[in-house]
Structure formats: structure tokens, C-alpha cells
Amino acid sequence: MNTAFTWQGRHDGDGEEHLRIHQIINRSATADYALIGFSSDEGVKRNKGRIGAAEAPNAIRSQLANLPVHQPITLQDLGNVICQQDQLEQAQAELANQVQYSLEKGMQPIVLGGGHEVAFGSFSGLFQYVQQHQPQQKIGIINFDAHFDLREAEQVTSGTPFLNAAQLSAQHQQEFHYLCIGVAKHANTKVLFDTADRLQCDYIYDHDLQVAQLPSLIEKVQAFMAKVDVLYVTIDLDVFHASIAPGVSAPAVKGIDLNVFEPLFQAIKQTGKIRVFDVAECNPQFDLDNRTAKLAAYLIFNYLFD
Template identity: 45%
Template sequence: MSAAASGWSGRVDLPEGPATRRWHQWVREPVAGSAPGVAVLGFASDEGVRRNGGRVGAAEGPAALRAMLSNLPVLDETPLYDAGTVNVVDGDLEGAQQRYAEKLAALLDAGHLPVGLGGGHEIAFATYQGLAQHLGERRPRVAIVNIDAHFDLRRQDRGSSGTPFLQAIEHAVARGLPLEYWVYGISLSANTRMLFDTADALGVHYVRDDELGVLDLPARIAQLQAKLANVDVVYQTICLDALPHAVAPGVSAPSARGVPLEVVEPLLDAVAATGKLKVLDVAELSPPHDRDKVTARVAARLIHRVAHAAGRAAGT
């Protein structure tokens, strides 16, 4: 698989070399024995959004993200891989989630930092399952850190973009895996009382969007750092609908307020700096609703920032 064939292409600066390199020039297909690096893995799905009553379009997210990541500069020597895309076929979300989980677990087993390109937030249960598969019989203390306007703790007959973290929590309880779930950006106007009650009953730590202003940031960062000190493994997930509509219009459910990038980026930096980040994904990019590709640009910036910060923390 060449980079161009998989959707990676862009500008080439002269003279060509490490100092002018961009992602499309650096990305490769992972093979057995590849040096550990960052490995993107697409999940082309809006089946979960459809089941949850949202506006569809997120299945186009992985391709749009690759296109936007292509021109970003390579800031270090960390290898970069593209592990392909898992597609939902004939509405079989559960089958696609299992295939994605198996691919992600293999990337983790090989020492890579997988970066999931969504797709709806149903990617999260697939990511969690892959992490759990990788951990096997080990029982480290795991934290899911979610930047999101929604809890996604719905109880429904079938899994959707609104159920992944309840599914993950129940799966972890069943297998005795210590799992904590923290959400930053919760909107009072986007979650029912039932969802708040469910979060409270499950011991979910959450911070509302109106508690995440720039002036609140030092206290929130200190609190997050204290919590991170007590876990061993972190799965970071970003739902783009947590951002203000002006920054992220191309999502399934645009935010009426949102959390500014000036707050989101330092939160992500704090997670990456621990060296405990094992997997990252970005969800809910819906290219058909994205004005001037603004949301895709922001999502690519966040992936680029976290991947570089995680590499620095790992000493690569």
C-alpha cells in the first residue's frame, strides 16, 4: 500500500529531507517487526449515529482526516504508520467493532500508539475492546478520559454512538478490570437527568463545559494531574462536538457552547505528558456538514499535537 493509494498526498518542500518532511512523506504500512510508532486506524462508521438519532456523515471521517493530516509537518523521528480502515458493512456495527478491536490490539501488542480516526463515537467501545484484548489477564488501573459534551452512557437495545462508555464500564466490571471514566465538557443542555443519575451511580468524574473556562484551567489541570497519578493506563478519546460550533461545525450534534481549544489542548497535554497514554481516538467528524473543512483541520491539529507530545513523553 503506497501512501498516495491510501489517501496520503500533499505538498513537497525543497530541499527534501527530515527538516521539510510532512506526514504524507513519512507514513508507511506497518509490517511485522516495524519499529514502534504512531499508527492511525480508521473506523468508517455512522451506523451508531444513525441508531442514536443523529445526523449521519461520520463514515466519511477517516478519509477527511487523512487528507488533512497529510500536510502536517513531521516534528520528530517517531515512525508513522497507516493500518487501514475498518468499514461497517450492511449495518453490522458489532462485527465492525470486533474487527477494529482485533486490529487495534495487534498494534498495541507491537508497541505502537494507535490513533483511531472516526467515525461516530461508537468507535469508543471498539477501542476499549481492543485495549482490553491487549491487556489480557493483566489488571492495570485504566482511565478513559473523554472530552465530550455528552456522557454516552445510554442504555439501549443495541449499541450506538450514545452507549459506548456504559458498554465499556459493564465489560470491565464483568472481567474485573479496574476502570475509571472521566468526562470533560459535559453540557447541561445535552444530557437528561437520567444520564446524570447514571453517571453519579457509576462514579463517573465529570466537569461541565461551563466549568472549563480559561480562568478555571489551572485548577482543572492540577486536579487532572492528581487523578492521572493514580492510574496506570490511559485511553484518551475526543468527541469533536465538545468544541464550540464556530470551531467544529462538522459534527453529528453541534455544540451550543463548547470548550475552547485554549482549554482542550492543555488538558490533552497533561494526559500525554504522563507517558501513560496507550491509545487515542477522535470521533464524530462529519465531513458533509463541515464548513470549509474547519472541523477536520481542528481534529488533525489535535491528533498532531497529542502524537508529538506522547512521543516526547516516551522519549522517542
């Protein structure tokens, strides 16, 4: 783990009404939430995408630092898991252990990606924890993403994490519950749709994510959540339009709108079932005015505060 990031930012005062995230982080040994960076784009490289996401965790931290604190929370930064010398599988295992450690300490992990290969590490950490402590509980994955990431490949990549999760579940005779929100038909081959159907995955197309359809969309998401006990929620930033998320491996031609995303996310959050949350595919090398890093920080802010 690398803990080189220095938390700093604007200082308006020390009263509760003045506080920003950089003023409350790392003030206690344990906390309500744990930040874990995943510095990797090896999976994106293997998937022949635009590399650069390995620099994302600290870019997101920089945007988080000045955000205001609107209610009392405690937050611990556990540093970055770094993928070194192409050892992606090892980095995913280390991330899984950090996620499990956080859960063991009563902290909810928030993982900062990194390529979407982060998802298998995040899921594995929750899976390990549930297997050890509450094996009867059913895990659900909700992935906001233009891509299924159910690709079959000889090695893990940013395109394989949810097939890897399905395989891990099957190895332990556990049901696989996966909902992908924002799937773009033009961004997934037929074999990926076939795989999703074979695994009985739920999915919602990007073109169906309209404000006018919110009641039925929320109903669909709630029906999925009712089948599971705990949730791993992951947001691939390429699910949003390239105008607000230009710094990703695969910028979206269409993308979904925050006005649709936010009510769906709130409905998920209100269940109290989220145990692990991450954002993925922020790529500072291709970002414009830190828009994508700001978006990632904004999403985390909305997760932290009511």
C-alpha cells in the same frame, strides 16, 4: 480492512527539515504510531443523529498529509475498518482486534472516527491487550465530550460506548474509571447524570472549563490519572464550539475553547500513560471549509509532536 487512501501532498524537499506526514508514513513495517480508520456512522444512525461520519477517516487523513514533521517519528497506516450492512458490533470487534494488534507490535494506535461508537472498539482493544499482558493494570478513560454517552439501549449506539465499557469491565471484575470533560447540562438527561453518579464517574462541566480555572482543572485531571496505570483518551469533536467544529452529528451551542483544552491535553500527554487515542464524530457532509477535519488533524498533530 480497506487501504485505498493515497498519501500525497506538497513536496518541498527530502531533507528532514522539509518533511511532511505524507512523506514519512508507511516507510516501515512497524512504527511508533498506527493510524486506524473507523468508517462508521451506524451508531449515530441508531442514536437518531446526523449521519455522514463514516466518511471522516479519509477526510482527516487528507488534512494530516501536509502537516510538517517536527521530530523523528515513524507512522503506519493500517487502513479503515468499515461497518458494512449495519453490522456495527462486528465492526467494533474488528477495530478492537486492530487496536490490540497495534499494541502487540509496539505501536500506539490513533483511531480516526467515525461516530463515537468508535469508543467501545478502541476501549475493547486496549482492554483485551491489558487483560492478556498486564491484568493488574488499571485502565482510565478520559473523554472530552459534551455528552456522557452512558445511555442504556437495546443495542449499541454512539450514545452507549462508555456504559458498554463499564459493563465489559464488570464482566471481568475490573474497576471502571471514567472522566468526562466538557459535559453540557443541557445535552444530558437526568438519568445520564444518575448513571454517571451510580458508576462513580468523574466529570467536569463545560461552563467550568475556563482559562482562569486551569490550575484547579489540571489538578482534578491529575488526581484522576493518579488512580490508573494506562489511559484511553477520546475526543468527541462536538465538545468544541460549532464555529470550529461545525461538521459533527450534534453541533455545540456552547462548547469549550482550545485555549483551555490544550493545557489539559498536554497535562494528560505528559504522564506518558496514553496507550490509545482517538477522535470521533467528524462529519464531512456537514463540514464547512474542512474546519472540523482540520481540527481533528490538528489534535492528532499535537498528540504526535511535542
